[in-house]
Amino acid sequence: xTEGLGGSLGEGGAMGSPVHTEVRGGVLLIVLNRPExxxxxxxxxxxxxxxxxxxxxSDPALTCGVLTGAGGTFCAGMDLKAFLxxxxxxxxxxxFAGIVxxxxxxxxVAAVEGAAVAGGFEIALACDLVVAGESARFGxxxxxxGLVAAGGGLLRLxxxxxxxxxxEWALTGALVGAQRAFEVGLVNRLTPDGGALDAAVELASAIxxxxxxxxxxxxxxxRDSSGWPxxxxxxxxxxxxxxxxxxxxAREGARAFTEKRPxxxxxx
Numbered sequence: 001x002t003e004g005l006g007g008s009l010g011e012g013g014a015m016g017s018p019v020h021t022e023v024r025g026g027v028l029l030i031v032l033n034r035p036e037x038x039x040x041x042x043x044x045x046x047x048x049x050x051x052x053x054x055x056x057x058s059d060p061a062l063t064c065g066v067l068t069g070a071g072g073t074f075c076a077g078m079d080l081k082a083f084l085x086x087x088x089x090x091x092x093x094x095x096f097a098g099i100v101x102x103x104x105x106x107x108x109v110a111a112v113e114g115a116a117v118a119g120g121f122e123i124a125l126a127c128d129l130v131v132a133g134e135s136a137r138f139g140x141x142x143x144x145x146g147l148v149a150a151g152g153g154l155l156r157l158x159x160x161x162x163x164x165x166x167x168e169w170a171l172t173g174a175l176v177g178a179q180r181a182f183e184v185g186l187v188n189r190l191t192p193d194g195g196a197l198d199a200a201v202e203l204a205s206a207i208x209x210x211x212x213x214x215x216x217x218x219x220x221x222x223r224d225s226s227g228w229p230x231x232x233x234x235x236x237x238x239x240x241x242x243x244x245x246x247x248x249x250a251r252e253g254a255r256a257f258t259e260k261r262p263x264x265x266x267x268x
Contacts, residue, residue, distance in 0.1 A: 019048035026063040026208030035071025042082035050098030060267040063208040068111035075120030100152040111200035122151035131200040132178040139175040
């Protein structure tokens with residue numbers, strides 16, 4: 001259950017810290033922990049998310065991440081009080097919320113309950129997969145305040161859903177329910193309310209059961225290949241895939257298959 005997570009997770013720091021982390025097998029769970037203000041992002045939170053993603057990228061024992069929010073809300077976007085006090089809720093390189101400009105090199109699953117709006121929706125869009133409770137809501141309402149969704153929402157939304165639908169959502173600033181988001185392909189799995197985190201961890205665990213080098217390379221190819229020149233696509237793909245094919249993990253995968261046993265990945 002997503003609700004109440006802030007009271008049970010402590011690995012990422014003392015209670016009251018804005019982000020908690022917990023390792024579950026090869027999965028790093030990252031929990032936005034400011035439920036009293038709907039997990040809005042200030043500088044401290046952005047720095048903590050960035051640190052968690054740095055850990056995910058650098059730890060060979062971790063293959064996938066899950067990002068969620070405590071207290072039944074994913075994220076309501078920027079902390080406006082902190083902004084008015086002079087804070088910038090971003091960090092160098094990774095950008096707003098420590099994620100939108102440079103997400104993890106490894107797969108990330110967003111577990112969304114309640115609202116994922118404005119910057120919160122942009123955080124979800126920076127993740128690779130989305131699992132949502134049936135009452136979750138998504139939206140980029142910035143235009144209703146005379147603003148532009150400049151945290152990556154306008155860049156990513158039309159990559160995830162049909163362009164005309166992305167245009168409607170962005171230009172009207174409407175809030176969209178989880179069922180509609182599921183119908184247009186933004187949400188991978190729809191769950192009863194309170195079930196998003198468990199389903200997201202299950203999905204992330206299925207990813208983490210695979211070869212870590214292959215998972216990371218597969219994400220890189222899927223992410224980058226749309227910008228590759230047509231004539232160079234296979235050459236560029238081979239630059240990424242051939243080192244994985246030559247790895248010890250690839251040999252271990254073949255051995256495990258022939259020996260009818262689970263593989264033991266080493267990330268080399």
